[in-house]
Structures are given as structure tokens and as C-alpha cells.
Amino acid sequence: MKLPRGRRPLNYAGVLVSANVLLDTGFTVNLLPYEVGEQLGMVWDKQTIRLPLAGNLAAVEARGVFVNVQVGDLELVRLAFAWARVSDVPLILGQTNFFREFDVCFERSRGAIKIVRR
Numbered sequence: 001m002k003l004p005r006g007r008r009p010l011n012y013a014g015v016l017v018s019a020n021v022l023l024d025t026g027f028t029v030n031l032l033p034y035e036v037g038e039q040l041g042m043v044w045d046k047q048t049i050r051l052p053l054a055g056n057l058a059a060v061e062a063r064g065v066f067v068n069v070q071v072g073d074l075e076l077v078r079l080a081f082a083w084a085r086v087s088d089v090p091l092i093l094g095q096t097n098f099f100r101e102f103d104v105c106f107e108r109s110r111g112a113i114k115i116v117r118r
Helices: 033-038
Strands: 010-013 017-018 020-025 063-069 079-082 089-094 102-105 113-116
Touching: 017 033, 033 079
Parallel strands: 020 089
Antiparallel strands: 010 017, 010 063, 063 079, 102 113
């Protein structure tokens, strides 16, 4: 499957939001910017699972949330995210748990990414 360019649908409690995503094989977690979480209807104070972030985001407070994500034409998958209390970061799909749910093949010469559900 060739992944089309563009935005990917996110679903939380029936609220759908599209957002650009960044695949990052070196990022430990999936990262959800604060603004996107608000668009999905999340309430910060109702999220009780606190997650520590590392690197340049170590000082940023984050909460654990689950979001259903639609990748291309594949079925919805429930992914765990660190919802960061900062909006100037990209939505990132990382090792926990995007790359555990999907096999990804980068084909630079073709300008394509193949994503297959495990």
C-alpha cells in the first residue's frame, strides 16, 4: 500500500480530527500536541496518568491517553499517546506503540512509505 500524503484521522470518544503526523523511528512514544487533544474533546484535568518525557521535552508535563487512529485505508487502531501540555510540537508516531502495531518500509527512491498492520 502506498500511503497517500495528507492528514490522518484521529478519533477520541466519537470526535474526529485530522492532523499531519510525523513518523519518528527514534522517538520513544507517540506524542499528541495539547491543541490537538483539546480539538478531540479531551479535558486535561480528567487525564490522571502522568508520563515523563525525555530530551528537549523533559520539562513538559504529559498525560497518557488512548486515541483511535486511521492510517490510510487500514482499520482503526487504538494507540497510546503522551498528551503534551504544549502545542508547538508535531504529532509524532513513535515506538510505543505505533511501530509495535505496524511494519513500516521507507522507499526513498520511490518517494513512498509502505505501512502494513501486523
